[in-house]
Amino acid sequence: MNQFFSNIDAYQIWMATQETLWMLGGSLFFTLLFGLPLGVLLFLTGPRQLFAQKGFYAILSLITNILRSLPFIILMIVMIPITVLITGTSLGVAGAIPPLVVGATPFFARLVETALREVDRGIIEATQAMGATTKQIIFNALLPEARPGIIAATTVTAITLVSYTAMAGAVGAGGLGDLAIRYGYQRFQTDVMVVTVLLLLVLVQLLQSLGDRLVVHFSRK
Amino acid sequence: MIEFQQVYKTYAAKGREIQALKPIDLEIPAGRIYGLIGHSGAGKSTLLRLINRLEDPGGGRIKVAGQDVTQLNASELRAFRRQVGMIFQHFNLLSSQTVADNVALPLKLAGEFSRQQIRDKVQRLLQRVGLEDQANKYPAQLSGGQKQRVGIARALATDPKILLCDEATSALDPQTTAQVLDLLNEINRELGLTLVLITHEMDVIRRICDQVAVLDAGELVEQGPVSEVFLHPQHPTTQRFVQEAEQMNEEKLHEDFDRVEGRILRLTFKGETTYEPLLAEVARQTGVDFTLLAGRIDRIRDLPYGQLTVAFKGGDLEAARQRLQDAGVHLEELR
Ligand SMILES: Nc1ncnc2c1ncn2[C@@H]1O[C@H](COP(=O)(O)OP(=O)(O)OP(=O)(O)O)[C@@H](O)[C@H]1O
Ligand SMILES: [Mg+2]
Numbered sequence: 001m002n003q004f005f006s007n008i009d010a011y012q013i014w015m016a017t018q019e020t021l022w023m024l025g026g027s028l029f030f031t032l033l034f035g036l037p038l039g040v041l042l043f044l045t046g047p048r049q050l051f052a053q054k055g056f057y058a059i060l061s062l063i064t065n066i067l068r069s070l071p072f073i074i075l076m077i078v079m080i081p082i083t084v085l086i087t088g089t090s091l092g093v094a095g096a097i098p099p100l101v102v103g104a105t106p107f108f109a110r111l112v113e114t115a116l117r118e119v120d121r122g123i124i125e126a127t128q129a130m131g132a133t134t135k136q137i138i139f140n141a142l143l144p145e146a147r148p149g150i151i152a153a154t155t156v157t158a159i160t161l162v163s164y165t166a167m168a169g170a171v172g173a174g175g176l177g178d179l180a181i182r183y184g185y186q187r188f189q190t191d192v193m194v195v196t197v198l199l200l201l202v203l204v205q206l207l208q209s210l211g212d213r214l215v216v217h218f219s220r221k
Numbered sequence: 222m223i224e225f226q227q228v229y230k231t232y233a234a235k236g237r238e239i240q241a242l243k244p245i246d247l248e249i250p251a252g253r254i255y256g257l258i259g260h261s262g263a264g265k266s267t268l269l270r271l272i273n274r275l276e277d278p279g280g281g282r283i284k285v286a287g288q289d290v291t292q293l294n295a296s297e298l299r300a301f302r303r304q305v306g307m308i309f310q311h312f313n314l315l316s317s318q319t320v321a322d323n324v325a326l327p328l329k330l331a332g333e334f335s336r337q338q339i340r341d342k343v344q345r346l347l348q349r350v351g352l353e354d355q356a357n358k359y360p361a362q363l364s365g366g367q368k369q370r371v372g373i374a375r376a377l378a379t380d381p382k383i384l385l386c387d388e389a390t391s392a393l394d395p396q397t398t399a400q401v402l403d404l405l406n407e408i409n410r411e412l413g414l415t416l417v418l419i420t421h422e423m424d425v426i427r428r429i430c431d432q433v434a435v436l437d438a439g440e441l442v443e444q445g446p447v448s449e450v451f452l453h454p455q456h457p458t459t460q461r462f463v464q465e466a467e468q469m470n471e472e473k474l475h476e477d478f479d480r481v482e483g484r485i486l487r488l489t490f491k492g493e494t495t496y497e498p499l500l501a502e503v504a505r506q507t508g509v510d511f512t513l514l515a516g517r518i519d520r521i522r523d524l525p526y527g528q529l530t531v532a533f534k535g536g537d538l539e540a541a542r543q544r545l546q547d548a549g550v551h552l553e554e555l556r
Binding site: 123126129136144145147218 | 314360
């Protein structure tokens, strides 16, 4: 047993875990920040919705789909110049966050759009009949009613981001994924691979159960 | 008063035009309960939703209290909508909010009330609909009837002058329906609200409406006081609705006709004459014999009425007719 884990450097793993958490936290923050309004916009301009705008929706939808269909690893490479422009580096946690955000935002926005579409039309109508402005409809009816769906969307996005951070590790972002590739894969240190994968699994499990709990807490149906 | 002048509505669906409402003229008097009845797809909801402009008319004028609501700009429309409450078949409550928060929502949106004012108002409204002890529950924890009461409390929050009810009782069982209708009746009486109520059940119309309009395939085919339309329906669609409500079976009734002799009349009593021993008196005085074939004694809103199908034999039928007519009974010859 001891022999199997001979390559484990607790400090190194701790540092890598921290990097992963920073990447996750930072990218999740910005993904929510940009993705939520984008999702609302997609919803509002969609077919038969409050602000149905055929052309605008089609363009927005296309951009979202292009970004979603691009493999993340390619997105990272393509984005290097922009990343450097924003953060000054394409390496480390800071260098990983812009491509993570660009990769996850369209994904999250689509999930938000779907969650908003699940809200009963009758509720929008009832709120309109009260004399609400569009802004009031969004903040007082749509978002509260879609809250469980949006929390579930956040959970899925966070978990997707965990796997993206592991991929980002391959191109110099650091974190657990980087460790798994450099030691576990390239140097055949299986024990490092096992530990990092286990840590990633624990992280995913934690995110999922936290998300599920919140969904249950906010579901009144 | 709500006035429709040549109002119509078409929907474009898949390149085809659906004429949901043909040009309609309608006057809904203030302070009354006005019923709209029609089969599914007749255009009832469309007509109702034109009143608070959830739909825009294809053309024509809609006036509410003298104001042309088709001319309102966005902010005027929002202010106008606050004077028009609406309740729905499926309640449309926010599932994420408590009963109290649902009722508070229109007040919050209006943005003119303090928290304390809202809290007091919500409490009064919940008391009004008999739900003061459910304030902190979520809609999912309530029965259908309770949900509709919340819907009513919410619709009344901004002290509207008009209440629009789109199939408000269609999702409820008969007993709960009766309770909700009683509540709507009280609200009309106590607050003087104008109610416009959609239904596909004539019984709902009979119980609480003063006036009724019958819609058939986007056309207004009959309208008038419920006592007129219900007791003397003219249009086939109206007749069918009434027969359904009275659980009358015309065919069976006509079979029964073959088993009796003499003339067959339908007598309609309205108001106090319903309770007078008129038929027996007339029979005694004129020597006619009578057989009851079908009948019902009930109320239209508060008006007692009776409608009897009677076969008369022997005696002086002409005199009997004269006496019944003098007493205010409406006669219709069936055979
Ligand atoms: N948004 C819409 N787009 C296209 N057609 C519509 C729309 N809303 C209603 N219609 C059509 O207009 C007609 C009248 O509809 P409406 O909802 O007013 O009927 P209704 O009398 O309320 O029926 P129900 O009793 O089923 O509620 C129907 O033929 C319906 O299909
Ligand atoms: Mg309808």
